[in-house]
Each structure stands twice: as structure tokens, then as C-alpha cells.
Amino acid sequence: MVAPIGKALGAAVAAPVSWLASAVNPPLKAWQRATGTDGMAAFFLAPNMAIFAVFVLTPFVINFFYSATSGNAFFLGDRTFVGTEQYERLFDCASYLDPSTCREDLFWKAVQNTGLFVVLQVALMTVVSIVTALILNREIAARSFWRAVFFFPVLLSPVVVGLIWRWILQRQGLLNYMLYSVGLEPHDWLIERGSAFTAAVTVSVWAHMGFYTLILLAGLQAIPRDLYEAAEMDGTRPARVFWRITLPLLMPSLLVVVILTLIRAVQIFDEVYVLTGGGPGTSTLYLTQYIYEVGFASLLRNPGLAAAASILMGAVLVVLTLIQLQLGRRGEKKGARE
Amino acid sequence: MRKTGTVLAAMAASLLATSALAGEVRVMWYSDGVEGEVIQDLLNRFMKDNPDIKVTLDNVAYKVIQEQLPIQLESGQGPDIARVTNLKELAQHWLDLRPHLADAKYWEDNFGAQADWMRPDGSDAITGFMTQLTLTGGFANKTLFEQAGVALPGDKATWDDWVKASAEVMKSQQTAAAFGIDRSGHRISGPNVSYGANYIGADGKPAKVDDGTKAFATRLVDWTAQGLMLKETWVSAAGSTYRAAADDFINAQIPFYYSGSWQVANLSTKIGDSFDWVATGSPCGTAGCSGLKGGAALVAIKYTKNPTDVAKVMEYLASEAVVKEFSERTLFLPAHKAVVEKGGLSWVTKDKNVGPALDAFVKSSGETLPASDALPAWKWASAYYGALVTRISQVMAGEMSLDDAWAKIDQDIADKVAQAK
Secondary structure, X not given: OHHHHHHHHHHHHHHHXXXXXXXXXXXXXXXXXXXXXXXXXXXXXXXXXXXXXXXXXXXXXXXXXXXXXXXXXXXXXXXXXXXXXXXXXXXXXXXOOOHHHEOOHHHHHHHHHHHHHHHHHHHHXXXXXXXXXXXXXXXXXXXXHHHHHHHHHHHOOHHHHHHHHHXXXXXXXXXXXXXXXXXXXXOOOOOOHHHHHHHHHHHHHHHHHHHHHHHHHHHHHOOOHHHHHHHHHOOOOHHHHHHHHHHHHHHHHHHHXXXXXXXXXXXXXXXXXXXXXOOOOOOOOOHHHHHHHHXXXXXXXXXXXXXXXXXXXXXXXXXXXXXXXXXXXXXXXXXXXX | OHHHHHHHHHHHHHHHHHHOOOOEXXXXXXXXXXXHHHHHHHHHHHHHHOOOOEEEEEEOOHHHHHHHHXXXXXXXXXXXXXXXXOOOOOHHHEOOOHHHOOOHHHHHHHXXXXXXXXXXXXXXXXXXXXXXXXXXEEEEEHHHHHHHOOOOOOOOOEHHHHHHHHHHHHHHHOOOOOXXXXXXXXXXXXXXXXXXOOOEOOOOOXXXXXXXXXXXXXXXXXXXXXXXXXXXXXXXXXXXXXEOOHHHXXXXXOOEEEXXXXXXXXXXXXXXXXXXXXXXXXXXXXXXXXXXXXXXXXXXXXXXXXXXXXXXXXXXXXXHHHHHHHHXXXXXXXXXXXXXXXXXXXXXXXXXXXXXXXXXXXXHHHHOOHXXXXXXXXXXXXXXXXXXXXXXXXXXXXXXXXXXXXXXXXXXXXXXXXXXX
């Protein structure tokens, strides 16, 4: 009974598809004859490029013009052209290492915080992801379950992540309750500068490590088993196996992880914004939040200045992306040679 | 081809007709207490009597009003009506209702005292009306004071008196802090004025931070460092982000809370009979015992496609009977002159704390100083508030000295003024 229904359904679906294919075939063939293979590629890429142009390129260009204007007006025509004034204001510093000497001290504070966050978060994320991937790659009990557990936070909205950890870390939160229950002193985790910064890094690692662990797990599984068997027969110690076999062969995946983590760390915003609001003071104020605050949220709103800051941040991201592409190409060439 | 063109033209026409459909009015609304439910009820009645007008109430968070509405307005978008607190700075986006009102004089007579708060300088436009008048002021947890055996400071008690008494309660009752103030430049402006501050320079532009502001802000920073003021309210955010300390008062974590009259309904609803509380008015400084008047207004947006329908909705909501009912049910102080003069408001509540609290606010409204009264209609008030809260919270977090903060506040405000040129 099932087979005839399946066949009937298949025929019902196939008929319009077949009709559509025969209908579009002649014009496509004509287009290919006229423009060649490159023309066909351009034809199929056009919709994607159009979306990119409307939603990425155009806002980028508009943003660039915004950064050369001043005022609160929304439409460019209503704004005052100020040239490079916003950039000059951002770079007006006695010492770039001391944000308090800068006219836009909050921008440089955000740059400093972001730099420190990137260094700590990328290092921690990489180490934790490698360790987790190594463990999950072993024959442990309920391996699939543990893989799902570590990947689960990736599925959560950053706002949910921020709220969950806020409930845990706030003054009357779960962590302090637990400390109090066992007779320990509660701590203001989100009010003290050091612990708030640590919390921001840790929560960010917790939220995203599942994704990077997955990449490294795929890299680990691509390493030929016979290399490990040969090492085992030679009686090689596990640490030496890791340094001499696992790590070198994992390097392409590791580079991807490092660069992707780096890019995402520079863009950090949502979960930290919900968790700490940039506080205490400006201890966890990162670049994206600075841009958001100055552009939209602050009572001292200045869209032009926010646009200039976002252009500078965009430039950093472009450099990082180019490095990623370059490393990717190098990996491909190396793979092809081998 | 012609057929396709005809279909497309018909579709475009129907889309245009939809976007300009008469009889639809969208209201962007935020709530501090129960006013969202009350206004919906009132609007349902309006729609029953005016079936040709459909009013949609969009209940949003206050943050949306503060952060997203200004962006919508700058782009020529937005709702038809909005409930806002940033009345003056955005006044160029409000609709002048005069041409659409049946009786403009009614509005001048009853809402004239606050009309300047919500229209551009020099204009005689009628753009909306105050849904409530507010006044900043304090609340004390009477039960905690009684349990600690500490007497509530009297009428002319200073800030120092209140903090000292609250500190005793904190010590006795093991509360998280002695007192809390909402993280808002607006909230500390009444106290600043009480210490002699005046934000407005002789030319109407922002004056540099003066000794009055320095006097209270320095106290605030010291009290925070001593653990007397609830640190997390101010320190737990960057920039000018608003944070209320209401939940800490409701949870009996602080015996004294400085906020404003709009919290009365919120406190009544959430505290219930857990403890007794009283409104205290504003503690005194060296220059007086001033709070800061203000409130939320319902304004018409000039980008509306249905100004006539908008005016009908506004006329209904501003009518004497509706204002009276709205105030009674929301426990808000009315701005309608006739309603105030006639008196006889019967607050809809069984909470014995509410009536005396509202009376206390009415009483302390007579104590505001001229430097405070000028702020609601002053264009640069928001910029001043923003700079104050941003920098003072940095001082509290140990990131800068007070002297650096004064310089940065002056710079931030000067930048904002220059940006508007």
C-alpha cells in the first residue's frame, strides 16, 4: 500500500519539476552559448551578490558617509559634513596607552578592554576546546550524550546565556546562595572589576566552545588511526604522541579555530551586555557596546562618532579575515602538495 | 504583458491603501505599574463608541521608548502616539494638534502649565498632555526602621540625616545597603539643586558643573565607597544606562530608596502587606529640599498619516472624566488643572500606604526650587543627565577621580551642544 502512494507522490512532485526544468533549459542554454561558463557563474551568483549589495555593501558605504557627518538627523542630506573630524576626535590622545588622556576616553577604554578580552578569551577558548575535543574523541561512556552537552550552549540565544549567568552571579544569585549555604562569604561577582571581567571571558567561552570543539573533533577524526597504532607499537608516551602527531596534524583546524575565535572575540557584545551592561564602571565595555551606546542608546548619542568607530573596528576585522583567508589558502596548497 | 502590469499596479495600489488606511492609530506605551491595563481598558471603551477607529496599544519596555523611538523619529517613522519622558529634546517630532482639535482652549486651560515642556522653544503648538505629573522623592521602609528602633527623620531632615538613620537600620537589620538611588542623572538632579546646583547658564546653554552638583555628587561617591549606597545600581553598567533600585527596596534590601512618585503603584502592587512604607519627600541640602518635577506625556507624532483620528483619540484621553479615572486607577498625580482644582480623587486601592504617600508627594511639590523647575522645559537637560550618570558611576567604580569627572562632564556636554550646531 505504501509503495503505490510513494510512487504517486514521487510522480506528483516530479511532474512540475520536470516541466520547470524543460521550461528553463532553453533560455539557460542560450545564455550559456552567449556568455560562456563565466557568464553562467555570474548569472547564478547575481541574486546572492544583490542581497550582499543591498544588506552589506550599501550600509557600509552609508556608514562611511555617516562617519564624515555630524548631528542627530537620520538622513544624510540633513546632516552636517565635517570631513575627518570624527576620526580626529577618536585619535585625539596624549597617550594611547592611557585612555584618560584621550578626548574620547571611553572609546580607548573599550579598545583596551577588547584587546585584553581577545587575548584572554582566544587563549582560554583554544585550550578548553582542544582539551574537550581530545576527551570527547576518546572511547568514553555516553560519548554522544557528552558531545550534545558541550554543544548545547551554542544553541542558546546570547541573551538567554547572559540572563542565566546573571542569575547565577548576581549578589543574590545562585552562586552566592551556594557559598552562603556552606558557610563561605558571598562575593559581588559582577560589581568587582576583576571578577566581572573574568566572568565575561568565562561565560563567553562557555557559550561558544561547543562550536570550536566540534571543528577540532572533526580535525581529530581526520587523523589516520594507523599513526597512533604505529606509535603505540613503538611504546611512545601519550604526551609525545600529542605533541608529535596530534597537534601537528590538527594545526589546520586549530588555525581556523584561532582566527574564528579572534574575529568573534573582537565583535563580542550581546551576552556580555546582558551580563554586565559594560560595568562595573567601564570594566567590560567592549568596542561593539561602545558603538551601540554612542550610536543609539546614550543620552549623549552621536551617530557620526559611532560610525567612525565602527569603520575603524571594521578595518581590524578585515585584516583578521584576510589573515584567515591567507592561512586557509596556505592550508589548501599544503594539502594539495601532500 | 499588459495583464501582468495591471496585476502589479493593483497590488501596489492595495499596498498603498493599506499603509494609509484611515481609522488606524498605533500607540507606543510603556508602564511603570498598572497603567498599561488601565489605558487599554479606556481605549476599548473609545473603540466601542468610535467603531471607525481602531487603536492598537503597543506595550513596550521603557528602554524601547528611550533608545529605539528616537531613532524611528529621526528617520521619519514611528507610532501615531507615544508615551514619552524625553519631552523637550525630541519636540521637533511632535505633531501640532491645534488644527485638528475641536477645542484648543480646553487644552490651554487644563494642560497649559506643562505645554512648554513638550514643544520647541518659542512655539505655541499643542503636542500632547501629561499622563501624570511626577516628582522625585524618597521612600522609607517604615517596618525596618521600627524593627531597628530608629526614628524616621523629620520634615526638614537633610540627606546626611537620612543616610545616618538608614545606616543605623542597615547595621541593625543586616540589609545590603543603607539606601539606593536609581541610576539616572534625572534622579540626582533634585538633590544637586538642593545643594545649590544650577545647570542652566545665563545664555540658556549648559553651565559648567558648579559647587552644588559637586557637593551632592561627592557625598554620593563617599557613601558608595563606605558601602552605604547600594553600589551595584550605579556601578553595574556603563554609559547612561538606566537602572532602578526599586526591586531592592521591594525586597527589603535597603531601608531608604530615592526615586519618585511614579513608583507608588509599583511599590503598592509588589510589596502588598509585606511591610509598611512611607513617602518621605526630598531630603534637604544647603539650599532647600527640592525634588525634580517631570512626568510622562502622551504626544502625537507628526509623521502620522491619520492626524484627525489621532486628535480624536487624544481628545478622548485628555478629557476630564478620563484623566480623573486614569489617575484614580493608576495612582498617578494628574496634570489636568480642573481635575486637580476640583479634587476629590478617590484612589482605587486598598493599600493604606498609598494615600499618605501621594499626599506626601503633593506636599513636597511645593518645595521644589526654581533651578529644578526650569529643567523639564530645558533642551539640554538630557545631555546633562547623561554626562552626570556616565562619569559619576566611573568615579564610584574607582576609574577616575572626582576632579577628572567634573572636567569630563563639562567636555561631554560641550560636545553634545557643538554636535547640535
